[in-house]
Amino acid sequence: MWQTSNFLRPPGARSEKEFLSRCLQCGQCAQVCIFDCIKMRRGFNIFMAGTPEINPKAAPCYLCMRCSEICPSDALHDVDIYDVRMGFAELDRKKCYTWTEYLLCRSCYERCPIKWKAMILERGDYPVITDECAGCGLCEHVCPADAIVITPTRFQKGRKDSGEGA
Amino acid sequence: MKKPDLKTYRRTFQIFIAVAFIVIPILNRSRYSMVYGNFLSFHMFGIPIADPLAVLQLTIKNVYFTLDNFIGALLPLLLALSLGTVFCSWICPYGLFSEWTQRLKKKLLPRKFKGFPQYIHGFTFKMAVFVVGFAGFFLLSTTPVLNQLSTAAWYARFFQYYFGQDFISLCYLFLFGLLFIEFVTGKRLWCRYICPQSVLIILTKLLNPKRLRVKFAEEKCICKPGYERCDMACTLSLHPKTLLDSVETECSNCGDCVVACKKMGKALAFDSFIPSSWLPDPWKAIKSVTALACFTVIAYGGYLGVQKIDWPQAKVNAEATAVLTRYANETYVLNLEVQDPKGIIKKVETEGKYVGMTTMLTNVKKWINSPQIIVSEGTTPELPITTHMVIIFHDGHTEEVDVETSTIFDNSSEVFDDPWF
Numbered sequence: 173m174w175q176t177s178n179f180l181r182p183p184g185a186r187s188e189k190e191f192l193s194r195c196l197q198c199g200q201c202a203q204v205c206i207f208d209c210i211k212m213r214r215g216f217n218i219f220m221a222g223t224p225e226i227n228p229k230a231a232p233c234y235l236c237m238r239c240s241e242i243c244p245s246d247a248l249h250d251v252d253i254y255d256v257r258m259g260f261a262e263l264d265r266k267k268c269y270t271w272t273e274y275l276l277c278r279s280c281y282e283r284c285p286i287k288w289k290a291m292i293l294e295r296g297d298y299p300v301i302t303d304e305c306a307g308c309g310l311c312e313h314v315c316p317a318d319a320i321v322i323t324p325t326r327f328q329k330g331r332k333d334s335g336e337g338a
Numbered sequence: 339m340k341k342p343d344l345k346t347y348r349r350t351f352q353i354f355i356a357v358a359f360i361v362i363p364i365l366n367r368s369r370y371s372m373v374y375g376n377f378l379s380f381h382m383f384g385i386p387i388a389d390p391l392a393v394l395q396l397t398i399k400n401v402y403f404t405l406d407n408f409i410g411a412l413l414p415l416l417l418a419l420s421l422g423t424v425f426c427s428w429i430c431p432y433g434l435f436s437e438w439t440q441r442l443k444k445k446l447l448p449r450k451f452k453g454f455p456q457y458i459h460g461f462t463f464k465m466a467v468f469v470v471g472f473a474g475f476f477l478l479s480t481t482p483v484l485n486q487l488s489t490a491a492w493y494a495r496f497f498q499y500y501f502g503q504d505f506i507s508l509c510y511l512f513l514f515g516l517l518f519i520e521f522v523t524g525k526r527l528w529c530r531y532i533c534p535q536s537v538l539i540i541l542t543k544l545l546n547p548k549r550l551r552v553k554f555a556e557e558k559c560i561c562k563p564g565y566e567r568c569d570m571a572c573t574l575s576l577h578p579k580t581l582l583d584s585v586e587t588e589c590s591n592c593g594d595c596v597v598a599c600k601k602m603g604k605a606l607a608f609d610s611f612i613p614s615s616w617l618p619d620p621w622k623a624i625k626s627v628t629a630l631a632c633f634t635v636i637a638y639g640g641y642l643g644v645q646k647i648d649w650p651q652a653k654v655n656a657e658a659t660a661v662l663t664r665y666a667n668e669t670y671v672l673n674l675e676v677q678d679p680k681g682i683i684k685k686v687e688t689e690g691k692y693v694g695m696t697t698m699l700t701n702v703k704k705w706i707n708s709p710q711i712i713v714s715e716g717t718t719p720e721l722p723i724t725t726h727m728v729i730i731f732h733d734g735h736t737e738e739v740d741v742e743t744s745t746i747f748d749n750s751s752e753v754f755d756d757p758w759f
Contacts, residue, residue, distance in 0.1 A: 193399045
C-alpha cells in the first residue's frame with residue numbers, strides 16, 4: 173500500500189487544482205498507456221482516489237502522448253511534447269559519475285526524449301539539464317548513480333504548467 | 339426452440355455487461371485499446387459514453403465542457419428520455435448483484451415473505467439526498483466527489499486496479515457491505531433511496547410523458563388480491579398494478595412484472611410512443627448483434643496484432659561475454675560486454691582480479707567496460723579470467739553471472755592504443 177506524495181501527473185496535465193476539477197477519474201489514461209507507467213491513485217482520499225499518477229522511479233513516462241490525446245474531459249491537455257511540463261529534473265553533480273570524473277556515463281542523455289533541448293552535454297561530455305525539461309522522469313529512472321531527482325511542477329513556484337487556457 | 343422471455347434477455351445482457359468490465363482491463367493490459375474506461379466515462383470504438391452526473395459536476399465547476407463529454411452524456415440521457423431508466427435494470431452491474439441478493443434472501447428465507455409494504459416516497463428521499471450531496475459538492479469541493487458514490491464505477495474500477503496495476507482495491511468491502519445491508523433489510527436500499535447517479539436520468543425521463551412505461555388494464559387482471567404475481571416479480575418492490583405517477587418515477591422498466599403477468603391475465607404490458615411493430619424482435623436483434631460482434635472481433639483481430647507492442651519483460655537472462663585480445667608486445671586486453679538491446683538493465687557492477695572500475699557503461703544497446711582493461715603487459719596471463727557481474731534490472735530484480743574468457747583474439751600485429759589516455 174506504500175505510495176509517495178511526490179508523484180507526477182501525466183503529460184499535458186493542467187495546474188493541480190484545475191486538473192482535479194476536470195478529471196473524471198475514469199482511468200482511461202491508465203488503460204491506454206502502453207508503458208504501464210500511469211497508475212490510478214489509491215487510498216482513502218476521496219478527492220484524489222482514481223486520478224492518474226506517474227512514479228518515475230518505478231516506470232517513467234516516455235512522452236508518447238496517448239493519454240492526453242484520449243482524455244475525454246480535457247484534464248490532460250493535448251500539447252506538443254516540447255510544451256510538456258510535468259516536473260523538473262535536478263542533477264546532483266556530486267553523485268553523477270561523469271561530473272565526478274568516475275567514468276564516462278551517458279545513460280540519461282541517451283534516453284532523454286527531448287535530446288539536446290532538455291539535456292545538453294557541456295564540453296561534449298557533462299550532462300546539464302536546461303529549462304526545457306519536460307520532467308518525464310526517464311533520466312531519473314535510468315541513472316545508475318541515483319543522481320537525478322524529479323520535482324513535480326505543482327511543488328515549484330514560478331514554473332508554468334503546460335496547457336494554458338482552454 | 340422455445341423463445342426466451344424478456345427476463346432472460348435482460349439477465350443475459352446484465353451479465354454480459356458485468357463480465358465485459360472484467361474483460362476490458364485484461365484486454366487493455368494486453369495492449370488492446372479500442373474499448374476502455376469505466377462507468378464514469380467510457381470509449382467504445384471512438385464513441386464516447388459518460389456519466390451525466392459526472393459531466394454535470396465538471397461543467398458546473400469549470401463552466402466548460404468538451405464535445406467528447408457532451409456527446410457522452412447525451413447518449414444515456416437520450417436513452418432515458420425514450421425508454422426510461424433502463425440503465426438501472428439492464429446495464430448497471432450493481433443492480434444485477436442487488437437483484438441477486440434479493441433473490442438469495444427470498445430463497446433462504448421464503449417463509450417470512452408476506453407481501454411487500456409500500457414505500458412510495460423513494461424518489462423524494464433520493465432527491466433530498468441528491469440535493470444535499472450536490473450542495474455539499476458545490477460549496478466544498480472542486481473535484482467531482484459524487485463520482486465516488488457511483489457503485490457501478492467502483493465495480494469497474496476494482497478490475498481496473500486489479501488487472502491494470504495488480505492492486506486489490508478495498509472498494510469491494512464497500513460494495514459487499516452495501517449488499518449485506520440490503521440482504522439483511524431485504525430492500526433495494528441503494529438503488530431506490532440513495533444512488534445519486536440515477537437522479538439525473540430519472541429527471542430526464544420525466545420530461546417525456548410518452549416514454550416507455552408499464553400500463554395496467556384492470557379488466558384483464560385475474561390474480562387474487564394479496565397474491566399478485568407482479569408484486570412478487572417486481573425487482574424494486576413496487577406495486578406494478580398501482581403505478582401512479584409518483585411511483586412510476588422509480589420504475590426502471592425491467593419488464594419482470596410483464597413477464598410474470600403473461601402467464602396470468604396479460605393485464606400488464608409495455609406502452610410507449612414507439613409502435614410495437616417498430617421495436618426490433620429481441621431474438622433477431624440478438625442474432626444480428628452476435629454477428630456484428632463476431633465481425634468486429636475478426637476485423638480488429640488483425641489490427642490488434644499490429645497494435646500490440648511487445649514491451650520488454652526483464653525475465654530473460656542477460657547475455658554477457660568476455661573477450662581477451664592479444665596485441666603486440668604481449669599486451670592482453672580484456673573486453674566485457676553485456677547485450678541489452680531493449681534497454682532493460684539499469685546498472686551492471688563488475689568484480690574480478692583485473693577489473694578496476696566497478697561500473698559499466700551503456701550506449702543503450704549494450705554495456706561495455708570503459709576504459710578497456712589491460713590484463714598484462716609482457717607476460718601471458720593465467721587463463722581463464724573470471725569476472726563476477728551483478729546485473730540490476732529496471733524492474734528491481736538482479737542477476738549474478740560469472741563470465742569466463744573463452745577465446746583469445748590474436749591481434750598481435752597492432753600496438754594497443756588506449757583511447758582513454
